[in-house]
Amino acid sequence: MSYRKLLSSEIELLKINGCKAADWEEINVAHNFIPELIEDVNFSGQVFIGTNVKMQRIFHLSNYTIEDGALLQNINTLSVEAETSFGNGISISVFNEGGGRELTMYDVMSSQIAYMLVTARHDKRFIQNLENLIQEYCNSRKSSIGLIGKDSIIKHSGIIKNVWIENKALIEGITYLSDGTVLSSDLDPIEIKSGVSAKKFIIQSGSTISDGVLLDNCFVGQGVRIGKQYSAENSVFFANCEAFHGEAVSIFAGPYTVTHHKSSLLIAAMFSFYNAGSGTNQSNHMYKLGPLHQGILERGSKTGSFSYMLWPSHVGAFSVVIGKHYTNFDSSEFPFSYINEETGKSLLTPAMNMFTVGTRRDSLKWAARDRRKDPIKFDKIRFELFNPYIIKKIIRGMTRMKELLENARKDQEYVIYKGLHIKRLLLKTCIKYYEMAVKIYIGHELIKRISENSESGNPENLPVLLKYDAALLSEDWIDAAGMIIPKNNYDDLIASINRAEIKNLKLVDEKIEIINSNFEKYSWAWCAKLIEERYNTKIEKLTAEQLSQLIKDWRENSIKLNNMIMKDAEKEFDQTSKIGFGIDSGDEIRSSDFENVRGKYEENKFVLELIKESEQINALAEKTLFFLQRKI
């Protein structure tokens, strides 16, 4: 965009329109500038004004480029005071309030790079080199002129200082914004509205911050909603998070972290796909050396109303925490658990959350609720409920429970593991339930590959189809803030940065993207190896009978799982659920009132979908078994 100086006639017209300037020579305009669109603006420093820019009543405008089509009205201050990096390069004491895991934020940061920077503190050279790459990027963002991007609207606002605002942003009624970047985009604009005050921040595309939110030293990823007086400091919120009413201090909110209720304090912890019940509370302070403890709730976890946890604690994936827990525990090897408090003990029941309606509904809704419309999606997110990371944990959990069972006496009510009490009687049941998950996972992965070939293929080609590349095999996996990643690849990436082989952040992102796009290949290699271990033979040597058995196991356990979820759904229609219905009448009216408000179990959409899914599972299994019969 090229600019010219103002014509003297234009200066005169601007003066008539109530405008003032410290030096009119510093005001630069587009060639087809329309001075009639500018009223009551006090200019100082350098200002660049694009085509069709409308500005009215700005008390102080200094050192900004205002691009084509922008509308600025009723603003106290819009200024850049000196060279700044607009929030880039600011350090956030995330995850551990006491420090030591500082995250240097930048405007195109992904949850994966943030995860590496926050967690891989064992490798000092890696941290230093990654910090150097980030610093180099942040230096490139420095300028003493700010930006109001094309078609942005800023209205009825207080002070905006050292803030970089990209295209189509809507900023209306804010109180104070300073030292930040609003990375809005044409396809996925950002809205910041009524009463928001934000200092030292970055907000990525598609996010909305509104209604008196207070942000201090915070990073907000893509498609995030923060509102209703939420306050946060030293915290990061990645893609599709939602935070209302409550408070966050030093949290690493991975993708889909949700906290909607008043009195919820999330502090010094890492989450993803997390749902905080009302009044959720956590402590990172044991009144010894300061607030230096931290907690982890792995993906898909929930905390019930008024639940409390004392850090350090680690909650395994897809688990539900209910009650107040004053012990430090680690349930990371037990996904899908209930963690209840009972007479002061933290009671773990592994696997139970696999069978709840809530878990199934969550797993379906996350993918459907990805709000990001920007073609560039910074955070890599995988939604599979059963994946190598989770199944590996489940297998470890089964091993632990078998050990605990072997060593327990029959008259023992509980066994104790890492701060948790587990009912001895349930160990065997929970192992069985976990085995169901493993069979469902294996069968699902297998049937994906077989069904690719079953339409027109020759069963004799199966060995080729099932073979995997041993070089892709990673024994362990990591859930890196939403991305399920083979540990070998993750370690290689860290090692490359450690050796300074990767020269800029874009290349780091590209490496992560390549790993993510090959997830299916890595995942199949891991699954095939698991099958080989179970059958003690190479995958391509499995007989048709063995393959058929895996498919039958998948069918049986998938349908059984659905039946158990339906049993859970049925509870929503039982006598207890009818309490409060038919307020002034007897049983008959109560049932009728309930049915008219809530519907019938057998007509419930979720239940019908589960029934349909079970029928589809059966049909697919039949088709695949028929295909395999041709091989026998």
Add this chain to the structure above:
Amino acid sequence: MDSHEVQNRVKKVIANVLKVNEENIAEDANFIFDLGADSLQSIELVAAFEEEFQIEMPEDKALEVQTVSDAVKFISQFLA
């Protein structure tokens, strides 16, 4: 094992798991509504029946059992 013995042992298990007095357990008592079992205790009951009678019960079918008499009938199938 006759059904009377199955019933006595079922009641003993229920009393132990749900911490209720064995004498107060009626034949038609519902685990949840009459004996106060929650969802986890229902699963614990199934595990306790399996251990008591040395049987394996299909999880989804076992959870459909809601009363003492249903439990006696269900378990008896596996003892036949």
